[in-house]
Amino acid sequence: MTSNMVSDASDLTSVAQEIDNAATTVLGALAGPDARLRDDQRTAVESLVRPGARVLVVQATGWGKSAVYWVATAVLRGRGAGTTLVVSPLLSLMRDQVAAAERAGLTAATLNSSNVGEWRQIEEQLQAGEIDVLLVSPERLANPGFGQRVLDALAGRLGLLVIDEAHAVSDWGHDFRPDYRRVSDVLQRLNPDTPVLATTATANARVTDDLALQLGEHTTVLRGPLARSSLQLTVLPQMDPLARYGWVVQHLPELPGSGIIYTLTIADAERLTEAIQARYGDDPDLRVASYTGRLDAADREQREEALRANEVKALVSTSALGMGYDKPDLGFVVHVGSPPSPVSYYQQVGRAGRAIDHAAVVLLPSAADDGVWDYFATATIPKQDRVERLLAALNDHDEPASVPALEAETGLRRTAVELMLKQLAVDDVVERSQDGWTRTGTDWTYDQEHYDAVVAVRRREADIMRQYLRGESCLMKLLQQSLDDPAAQPCGRCSVCLGNLPEPLQAEAAADMVAGVREVLRGQTHLLETRKMWPGGAFGARGRIPQHLSADEGRVLVHADAPEWTEARTGVLVQDGPPTPEVLHAAVTALSRWKDTWVQRPDLVLALPAAGLTSLTNGVAEHLAQVGRLEWTTWTPTGAVDPDLASADEAAGWRGALDSSGVRDQVANRRVLLVVDRTRSGWAVTVGAAALREAGAEAVLPLVIHRVV
Secondary structure (H helix, E strand, C coil): CHHHHHHHHHHHHHHHHHHHHHHHHHHHHHHCCCCCCCHHHHHHHHHHCCCCCEEEEECCCCCCHHHHHHHHHHHHHHCCCCCEEEECCCHHHHHHHHHHHHHCCCCEEEECCCCHHHHHHHHHHHHCCCCCEEEECHHHHCCHHHHHHHHHHHCCCCCEEEECCHHHHCCCCCCCCHHHHHHHHHHHHCCCCCCEEEEECCCCHHHHHHHHHHHCCCCEEEECCCCCCCEEEEECCCCCHHHHHHHHHHHHHHCCCCEEEEECCHHHHHHHHHHHHHHHCCCCCCCEEEECCCCCHHHHHHHHHHHHCCCCCEEEECCCCCCCCCCCCCCEEEEECCCCCHHHHHHHHCCCCCCCCCEEEEEECCCCHHHHHHHHHHCCCCCHHHHHHHHHHHHCCCCCECHHHHHHHHCCCHHHHHHHHHHHHHCCCEEEECCEEEECCCCCCCCHHHHHHHHHHHHHHHHHHHHHHHCCCCHHHHHHHHCCCCCCCCCCCCHHHHCCCCCCCCCCCCHHHHHHHHHHHHCCCEEECCCCEEECHHHCCEEECCHHHCCCCEEEEEECCCHHHHHHHCCHHHHCCCCCHHHHHHHHHHHHHHHHHCCCCCCEEEEECCCCCHHHHHHHHHHHHHHHCCEEEECCCCCCCCCCCCHHHHHHHHHHHCCHHHCHHHHCCCEEEEEEEEECCCHHHHHHHHHHHHCCCCEEEEEEEEECC
């Protein structure tokens, strides 16, 4: 008995010494010679370095979760364990983590889409055991080629598995990603003695329970208080969408340091960036840049680094710049529109105030946000008839089917096909190989009860955000309660606790500032990229659209729910009528900017009232013809086409509705400016352009008055 106790004490002392030595080296390199593990961090490391450990850490952003797995990695590698595999959701986070690991004295690498040329060398280093930490995305885990080459090579030899931002594993989480479920494949192939760490700052009790269940029944859950004392949360009174832009433009110089301005959509990010740049020009202290999912990896990295180095005042971003971006002195986060979930809001505002005493967090609400919330609540929920259509198409294939082939055969949009396949893969109904997708033989049933419950949870979260916007209680306390934090209490510094807006913030934007933003944005035009592929399916033709049948790159006057066009979007853009002077001016401005890219100017204006807005479309076409001294005419569809049809069905509908025989003589050997009233999919433009080219038009330049989404 005494001997065992001495042995146990000796073992504990040895482990403690290992942790102390590793922490001194790692934290000293990361944060200076005086840095030490806090008691809660040490508890996490002690739990993690035991064979077969399963640990879930739920702690506030900025708590230092990465320090835990770097120290644990150093301990385990010192014992001769294999590489640590970190599953991380974003390229920006992976770059930050690689840099941090290397500062900590660990050899780190990542395999992602931005460094394909380095893969072979990294894989050779993995085989040789020369890499301490490998970071990969969940999408990379789901790639069959990666699984065969890398995971098979590491099978049984991993020293530690880390699942970062683990709330994305759970479909009860605010940011569920089906690819994250592929982590379960790795868990099943692990050596039973390999420790596993899952970390998140945004998991309520239901998500925590789900994650613990997936990790294993003996999972240790380490949960801490989620309040952030450095954040001063503020909600402004509700304002219209354009006034929100004006408020940001007006108050940007007063916001502390540099920060992030979040928007709900890509279009909002691009519009607001344009408005700020138009106001402040090249002022080095007020530079901004947009950051969205449309950027390639190199542009994202460049803009992240510009913000980190304070070379820009702010990035105007969608949620693409969210999880994992690390700038300890980020001084503010402004939301132009509220996310639909208090959990996702907490995650985003957590970017600010990590290593400074005060950061401003401001939310600018609008009644328009509710429609966005409703969309997000159901956007990722599969529809039974669509899944059945997709599975039927897969059943018709003896060989693996590609996503483009399934898109053509089902008439479903590609993004929907990709999402459903990933969701079906979670349930082992389909599987992906390097050649495409196949059925596994597992039966599929639509779990209506589960999906209804997920939607109900999302709608309850939206209701919590409405309480937040109304200021029914302390803002920080409400966010903590939404995450089931038992330590939730009033913060004493938010706009609700203070009873007013903190200086120098004001509740409204100046009228002249809002007017200036409207003028800038109405002068914008947006590119209309032409479709490159025929849809197959009901349309028949599939594959690339021949060059001699395609439209030129076009322009859009009013994109989606553009706030600068609110009056038009509730007027002539839906009810028809003569175009307003503002619409006519925007059309002329668009052409004056567009003409520099033309090989030759158009010599015929053709009005196509695809949505039935005949007066509007003819009015714009006639005005442009008068200004440009051109001929103009109308091309009237022979019937209406439902814009909610599946892609191939809609394209087929337009082929039947657009008879070019009536305009054949007028368009032959002409360069046609095609004015279209409204489109969502672009099929009216694509099919119409092909018909005009077949009728002898030399070129078709589309001008869409309103592009809806």
